[in-house]
Amino acid sequence: MDQQLEVFVTVAEKENFSRAAEELHMTQPAVSQYIRSFERIMGTKLLERTNKYVRLNKAGEIVYHHAKEILGLYTKMHYLIDDLTNNTSGPLSIGASYTFGEYVLPHVLAKMKESFPFITPSVTIGNTKDIAELVLGHQLDVGIVEGQYEDKNLVIHAFSEDSMCVVASPQHPLSEKEEVSLEDLANETWIIREKGSGTREAAERMFHTYHIKPKKSLEFGSTQLIKESVEAGLGIALLSDWTIHKENANGTLTILPASAISIKRQFSTVLQSPFQTKALQVFLDTVTNKETLSEVKNDFYNRK
Known part of the structure; x- marks a missing residue:
């Protein structure tokens, strides 16, 4: 069959x-x-x-x-x-939401590859909702998602925190201010991700928590497109520190001084089955290891 x-x-x-x-x-x-x-x-x-x-x-x-x-x-x-009789090896299908998948996961896999060269990972990138559904449908071994995702049919474990910041073009008027108020932010055009995205969920949580009602919003389907749009002056955005590090260092994006706002979210592993291959166990041990993530972050932030 x-x-x-x-x-x-x-x-x-x-x-x-x-x-x-x-x-x-x-x-x-x-x-x-x-x-x-x-x-x-x-x-x-x-x-x-x-x-x-x-x-x-x-x-x-x-x-x-x-x-x-x-x-x-x-x-x-x-x-x-x-796995009962052989060394740790074989395929491993990993899904990850955009921020973790595009900016963090490659460095985690490189660390894993150093000790376990015979594991062959394949990576699917999508928004949080899509990745969770693929795990639920047994089409991925594990997912990494952002934000406060919940599903009673999945085992979800938060393992790391992600800081978010409001960014604008260096030429944007708010970039000249010593302190940006909540009223300033409400009067701007916000560029946000699509429904189902962890970054979208973080932005909506920020709007709700700080009672911000954006004057106008634009919805784009990728973080890279949002960054390019912010650089072009189309609006401002809430993005992860991971995603804007290079642009901030190069001076193409500016983190707005909005001390009234503090937004953090979780990165979480998502599993469907309690049974794990050795390859999956190794990946989970690597990706949730605080020392490994600290090394990855240090390496990432020290890059030019």
Whole structure:
């Protein structure tokens, strides 16, 4: 059954029998036979076929969703059993929200690689909500998310604190002030992330805590785009210290002196299953180790 699931998922993702056969190192007739056999077992057609494309129908979408979960669990089971007798090695699928994934995680993985070179991590970057859902669907071994995310079906453990700051272009009028008031901030255009983002959640928490009602807001889908937009003078933003260190050092972004505001948030690990491969245990030990994170931060902040 696992072979049929793998063939079905590959055909669904490639939307083409020939490309799926090439991916699976099989012949096209063999792929077609697997699909026909699988559809007989399911008792219904799962794919719409034309000369131009192969697409999932409604039943196929349901089967595809669960097939991905089943294959993820099957792979995890295989590596758990393999771990009983072998050294720490193998694949590790990690998901991370943008701030941690793009600015912190690469340095954590480099530290892990020094002692465990046979672990082969793959990384998916997305907003907090998307990463949590992928973990819940067994498509990621572990997620790192930002902010106060909650889900009763996930094991969520806060392991590090992240400081947030309000930033503007050096040419922005507020950059000239010795102290920026809450009223000043309310009168500005704010550039914020999309719903589901940990950075968006932090901004909304700040607005609520300090009773700030922005005059205008713009919603952009990436931290890099927000930084470029702030540099261009489109508005101000609340961003993590990690994300603006280089720009602040180079003088392309300025941290506004708003002492009335103090916003911190948590980085948290997100797990779905209590069973962990050795590779996952090693990653969790590394990423939650305070000394390791301190070394990473020192190295990061000392870079020019």
